[in-house]
């Protein structure tokens with residue numbers, strides 16, 4: 001090899017690769033800034049530079065909203081794979097893996113706890129659990145949480161994070177849309193308060209059922225909210241779609257949601273709302 005092609009000495013500074021210790025830093029998917037994980041954790045998992053809201057596990061969300069201790073109910077219900085479904089992986093294995101990854105038994109956690117001393121029923125979906133998809137167990141747990149809120153006359157809050165219906169359970173997943181919607185209608189008739197919080201992403205059958213049925217609908221900034229994906233819509237209606245048409249900001253402008261709230265202010269906002277409705281009663 002001729003020496004011309006080989007750099008024999010360092011000609012300028014700064015060629016050394018930065019070594020980033022694994023697991024300590026994260027790259028922001030929006031602004032590409034390197035962020036220190038511990039700092040992010042203190043900052044509600046929001047990028048300090050561009051305010052990008054990272055997806056967070058249900059446990060984190062509960063910790064952020066609930067005062068201290070809480071009671072989780074219907075924790076261990078899990079799907080029994082009615083269709084014996086298999087794609088690249090068996091559905092039962094998919095559930096096992098999701099459990100190992102998240103510590104949860106399903107894609108929604110339902111609890112009773114307090115937000116600034118107001119007792120509430122809170123459901124938090126977990127996108128890490130098979131894309132936060134709604135199968136028969138998610139539908140059942142949400143339905144039971146609604147019933148509990150109705151019977152105990154407590155406010156209901158659902159934090160959505162979902163890719164939609166769970167394919168692996170076919171039509172049984174789709175039936176959860178009707179079930180949760182009917183339960184909410186009953187709750188509404190009896191004067192219950194339902195606050196829906198939409199996080200990134202809230203799509204498909206989840207959007208098309210309980211997520212958009214809130215008396216108040218709050219969204220996190222930049223959250224993707226929609227029913228079908230952009231490509232499918234474009235192909236169906238044959239029209240180019242406006243930029244960001246499925247983001248929280250666009251939906252607010254068009255009147256589909258009520259408020260956009262940063263994660264750091266979410267508990268304060270909920271407290272204000274709960275306080276308002278409490279005084280009204």
Ligand SMILES: [Zn+2]
Nearest residue numbers: 028031047050
């Ligand atoms: Zn960023």
